[in-house]
Amino acid sequence: MEKIVHSDHTVYPSAGVLFVHVLEREYFKGEFPPYPKPGEMNNDPITFNTNLMGYPDRPGWLRYIQRTPYSDGVLYGSPTIDSVGRPSVIEITAYNRRTFETARHNLIINIMAAEDFPLPYQAEFFIKNMNVEEMLASEVLGDFLGAVKNVWQPEKLNAINITSALDRGGRVPLPINNMKEGVYVMVGADATFSSCLREVENPQNQLRCSQEMEPVITCDKKFRTQFQIDWCKISLVDKTQHVSTYQEVVRGEGILPDGGEYKPPSESLKSRDYYSDFLITLAVPSAIALVLFLILAYIMCCRREGVEKRNMQTPDIQLVHHSAIQKSTKELREMSKNREIAWPLSTLPVFHPVTGEIVPPVHPDSYDNTSMPLMQTQQNLPHQTQIPQQQTEAFLLPSAFCGGQVFQS
Structure with missing residues (x-):
């Protein structure tokens, strides 16, 4: 409803x-x-x-x-x-x-024309501890204009505009410690800027602002009780020093010039032949690749010298030396296959494991070195005496039982 x-x-x-x-x-x-x-x-x-x-x-x-x-x-x-x-x-x-x-x-x-519009001297302040709706309250705005008038001391002072810092590219503040977004307040007056407002233009204060330090302003204490002003962001504009570059705009009738009769494109499109495009994009690269392949094949196959041509161009003395080296190398390889090496004495037993007698070293000719194990076991040792094993079973002979004695076999 x-x-x-x-x-x-x-x-x-x-x-x-x-x-x-x-x-x-x-x-x-x-x-x-x-x-x-x-x-x-x-x-x-x-x-x-x-x-x-x-x-x-x-x-x-x-x-x-x-x-x-x-x-x-x-x-x-x-x-x-x-x-x-x-x-x-x-x-x-x-x-x-x-x-x-x-x-x-x-x-x-109904907007009325102001007699002294625009005010020649304008200053824009950035207040860090205020939001835009708080600054728009009549009592808060009146207190700020009173503080500015006390510092500036003009005959006429008006608030020109108020803008939130968010509209100037500022960030939304964190919801901690009652942080505010900040607000820009522009005021205008009919008197030149006071010496206090000009202090921000000093080289010392400009250096402190470039180093992100607060400048030294003598009249800051008159605002500090209620308004925290960022003096590095203050803007002072003197309209009397600016030459107007406004040019009157001559408005036309709003009618475009005649460009002739509109001719839309034809509905039927002409067919296009792609045979030439095929030759350019496929046939030409293929032909170039084939020519390169033939050149490479001629170099690799038809330009080979071969062993016979190399031997014909080599002196006979070098060929004899080369064949002698190859023959000697072949003979050394054949001899290395048949050579026999005696086993090191450190790998043979020194004492007999049972009797304790010194065992003479085994002559390398008495065994095949290719099948000889590295460590000889007790079964392979010469002069080994078999230890008699105790019988684990006893057989009772009924016919051999006499005089209360039992003979075991």
Whole structure:
């Protein structure tokens, strides 16, 4: 169920001056039915959608922020001189997340021209301990402008624009130690910059900023109690020193020049012959490879000298020496196959294992060295005396039993 309420509210901001409009949840609670049980507090979650009437988004200079469905929404921005005299109707649609009902209000913005627009001296401060919705509060912004006016001491001072650090490429802060995202605040004045604001341009402070150190600013204590300013990011702009390079844009009629009658391509496409492409991509590389193969085959097969040609070109004395070396090498190899080597005495037993007598060394001619084991066992030793084995079985002969004696056999 959608409930549409047409209620127009008109505001008159000035060009070049910060515009802030708060969308209060308490104002829209009356548009939705209360809780079904009487006595309960009506604290429905409400979100807002803002857009220019007839368009899906807001004007380029207007921003909107709402942290949670239980906080108020804020429209803020700095109107441009191009929007002067053209009223903008902003459609504000409130969504009740409990009942899924909506309420729509219209905000009419009539931008007025400022007499001293733009202010010639502008300074932009970066406040590290503030979020954008906290800075947009009227009392907080008033305290900051009061501190700036005390340091700058101009006759006229206005807040020009407020921008979140996230819109300048900053990172979302970690959810620890109540860290804030930071906010840029631009103010303008009609008086030249004070000596305190000029201190950041000193070479000593510039060196400290390049080394990521805090510069020494004498008037920082006037902000430190409530606002933590990053003086290395302060920007001072003197509009009186800048020469305007604006060029008037001559707008045409919006009609393109006549390029003649449009001729679309034909529906029937001409067939293409790929025979020449085949010859270029396949036949030509194959022919080159065949020629290279023939050249290599001629070099490897037809240009070989051979053994006969080598012997014909070699002197006879070298051939005789070569054949003599080959013959001697062959004879040495044949002799190495038949040579016999006596077994080392360290591998033969010295004492007889039973009698303890000294065993004479075995002559190498008395055995075959090819089948002789490295270590001789007791069965292979000469002059070995067999140890009589004890009989494990006894046989009783009945006929040999006499006189109470038993003979064993």
